[in-house]
Amino acid sequence: MNKQVELKNKRIIASKHVKLGQKNKMNQTYTDINDIFYNSEQTPNFLTGSEVIREAIKRASVGTSVAYPITPQSEAAALIGEIYAEGYLDEYFRGESEFAVMGQCAGASFGGHRVFTTTAGPGTLRAMENFPMWAGSRLPIQVCVTCRGINSPLSIQPDTLEMHYLLETGMLVWHAETAQDLYDFILKGFIVAEQPDVHVPIAVCCDGFFVTHTKDTVDLSPLDKCLTPYDPYRNPQPVMDMETAPIRMMRDPFVMKSNYISYATHASWQQEIKAAVERSRKHTIPLLDGLIDEENIDREILIVGSGTAVSQSREAIRLLEEEGIKVGLVKIKTIRPFPYEEIRQATKNAKHIFVPEFNVAGWLAREIKANIPDNERVYVGPHVAGGMTMPSEVIVEEIKKHLGMEVASRGTLG
Amino acid sequence: MSHYEVKPGPEAFLPPAAASMGNVLPDPGEAHIGGKIVPEEEAYEKAARMILGAKVPTIFPGPLVLWKWTDHVAEKAKAIRELAIEAPMRIIPMADYRPKYPKIEAAVEINPNHPNLTIWHNKIDVCIFIGVHCHMANLSLKIIRGGTSCYTIAMCAMSGHEDACLSFRDADLTMIEKLKGTIKKLKSEGVESQAIPFTQFKMSRSGPIVPA
Numbered sequence: 285m286n287k288q289v290e291l292k293n294k295r296i297i298a299s300k301h302v303k304l305g306q307k308n309k310m311n312q313t314y315t316d317i318n319d320i321f322y323n324s325e326q327t328p329n330f331l332t333g334s335e336v337i338r339e340a341i342k343r344a345s346v347g348t349s350v351a352y353p354i355t356p357q358s359e360a361a362a363l364i365g366e367i368y369a370e371g372y373l374d375e376y377f378r379g380e381s382e383f384a385v386m387g388q389c390a391g392a393s394f395g396g397h398r399v400f401t402t403t404a405g406p407g408t409l410r411a412m413e414n415f416p417m418w419a420g421s422r423l424p425i426q427v428c429v430t431c432r433g434i435n436s437p438l439s440i441q442p443d444t445l446e447m448h449y450l451l452e453t454g455m456l457v458w459h460a461e462t463a464q465d466l467y468d469f470i471l472k473g474f475i476v477a478e479q480p481d482v483h484v485p486i487a488v489c490c491d492g493f494f495v496t497h498t499k500d501t502v503d504l505s506p507l508d509k510c511l512t513p514y515d516p517y518r519n520p521q522p523v524m525d526m527e528t529a530p531i532r533m534m535r536d537p538f539v540m541k542s543n544y545i546s547y548a549t550h551a552s553w554q555q556e557i558k559a560a561v562e563r564s565r566k567h568t569i570p571l572l573d574g575l576i577d578e579e580n581i582d583r584e585i586l587i588v589g590s591g592t593a594v595s596q597s598r599e600a601i602r603l604l605e606e607e608g609i610k611v612g613l614v615k616i617k618t619i620r621p622f623p624y625e626e627i628r629q630a631t632k633n634a635k636h637i638f639v640p641e642f643n644v645a646g647w648l649a650r651e652i653k654a655n656i657p658d659n660e661r662v663y664v665g666p667h668v669a670g671g672m673t674m675p676s677e678v679i680v681e682e683i684k685k686h687l688g689m690e691v692a693s694r695g696t697l698g
Numbered sequence: 699m700s701h702y703e704v705k706p707g708p709e710a711f712l713p714p715a716a717a718s719m720g721n722v723l724p725d726p727g728e729a730h731i732g733g734k735i736v737p738e739e740e741a742y743e744k745a746a747r748m749i750l751g752a753k754v755p756t757i758f759p760g761p762l763v764l765w766k767w768t769d770h771v772a773e774k775a776k777a778i779r780e781l782a783i784e785a786p787m788r789i790i791p792m793a794d795y796r797p798k799y800p801k802i803e804a805a806v807e808i809n810p811n812h813p814n815l816t817i818w819h820n821k822i823d824v825c826i827f828i829g830v831h832c833h834m835a836n837l838s839l840k841i842i843r844g845g846t847s848c849y850t851i852a853m854c855a856m857s858g859h860e861d862a863c864l865s866f867r868d869a870d871l872t873m874i875e876k877l878k879g880t881i882k883k884l885k886s887e888g889v890e891s892q893a894i895p896f897t898q899f900k901m902s903r904s905g906p907i908v909p910a
Contacts, residue, residue, distance in 0.1 A: 286702070286722055480832055481723055520832035548841060549797070555712075559861075563722075
């Protein structure tokens with residue numbers, strides 16, 4: 285790194301948008317993101333995650349939202365329909381399938397709108413082809429992924445396996461632990477994704493049901509302040525027409541030519557998308573107060589997690605503390621960009637690193653193992669999958685078992 | 699803190715994106731030279747010396763300054779021409795981004811999908827990207843670094859380019875004039891342009907205009 289991105293006394297570069305300070309048709313004032321979060325009173329509200337999505341979108345100056353029902357995001361999509369009826373969005377309609385929805389989102393984004401949609405589980409997989417297309421076309425669309433099971437036999441319950449599929453799409457992938465995170469990430473996500481040096485899509489993920497369908501106290505920014513609208517003139521690509529890229533590419537694509545230059549161009553294009561994701565660090569670190577949160581990282585035992593696995597880990601840490609076992613915690617907020625250096629630093633003193641996950645693959649543990657020295661320190665688990673809950677006691681049990689400590693019996697049949 | 703130096707190539711069959719090597723873009727008032735963040739003032743001097751020391755210094759203006767979509771752009775385009783005359787530098791336009799097949803006219807145009815062809819053909823040793831959409835500039839700059847020895851300078855109106863050997867950010871009319879002023883100052887101090895004498899070509903819709 286040629287320059288340290290500092291956390292303190294630094295916010296994302298303030299907006300110079302021409303509409304700053306003007307009012308929209310809902311009488312909301314276009315306000316700089318720094319002022320919305322750091323210079324405005326935040327009011328506590330008791331809301332479900334789905335309602336929080338609605339509240340964020342009310343303040344997000346979204347142009348278009350396209351909906352398609354799939355549990356557990358259906359309620360959020362329906363609530364966005366209600367605020368469309370109230371006048372908060374310019375366009376809202378139901379697509380024909382998740383694949384169609386993501387294509388329609390692309391059209392709206394190519395046309396210069398700020399675009400938001402939601403999906404989950406099999407919907408994410410069905411839409412998958414569009415995500416690298418969004419990224420390759422530099423479309424800063426936001427999709428809120430309310431994670432659930434993706435496989436047969438059907439499960440609508442929470443499971444984060446679908447996030448694994450998103451990791452190399454070229455999108456930013458953030459993982460909310462709580463409804464508060466979800467609110468903050470949606471609003472801040474638009475601003476980071478739309479920076480001209482970033483300008484790629486963003487998936488704001490949360491664990492379905494645990495976050496979407498439970499109530500929590502969430503601090504909301506004032507309703508009379510909203511984000512400055514998307515500025516298509518800051519797009520690092522030309523705006524759409526039928527003669528310039530990327531649409532023209534479809535008619536005369538360099539990828540259709542078999543020669544070194546075509547391949548080199550495509551490779552450079554792919555590198556540029558990855559580079560854009562890396563550039564988002566500079567904007568994300570001040571807005572999210574770092575890519576990770578740390579608690580007691582000087583301890584020999586650490587739990588590193590993301591999403592609601594972090595909440596369960598907090599309680600597990602409390603239970604372990606009662607038994608005199610001291611455990612630290614690292615919460616990962618952004619999966620893409622992955623906080624490589626932050627994780628290396630936070631885990632440098634740890635002798636045992638546990639990675640609890642709500643999926644059968646253990647993709648987060650794999651990411652961590654691939655990026656820290658002495659990775660035999662990483663214990664891949666505990667895991668649950670297919671919608672199982674992860675009781676804090678299970679985390680406690682697995683940590684104690686791994687450390688060779690005595691574990692209370694679960695009971696037997698005889 | 700590791701530091702990836704962005705130098706003229708040819709660097710590799712497929713050089714990495716500097717951002718993926720940890721290079722961060724400058725903040726307002728800053729620039730980067732070789733990946734090192736410096737005050738903007740320092741970058742004018744370095745850019746001016748590189749231009750004056752080059753045999754074939756060339757400006758690649760992109761669509762954002764070639765077409766008069768605002769009055770501000772027209773002023774900017776005029777300043778770019780004045781910069782080219784002061785140095786002197788050639789001007790080879792990047793009029794659009796469509797891949798050119800079966801081949802480009804490397805003497806008079808550059809295309810982001812195969813910029814190395816233009817640089818090789820004209821033996822360009824220092825170039826300035828200006829008015830090129832950021833995605834297309836980055837696409838191009840990596841290919842140039844991969845296969846040519848050209849020193850690349852970006853005068854970016856947005857956030858700058860890690861993949862250039864030297865990059866300004868927020869480049870507006872004043873900054874173009876300031877670069878011209880720095881060249882003028884160095885020349886008055888005795889630094890001579892090493893540019894090979896040339897005649898700037900002119901284009902019509904059907905191609906280059908060959909003087910009778």
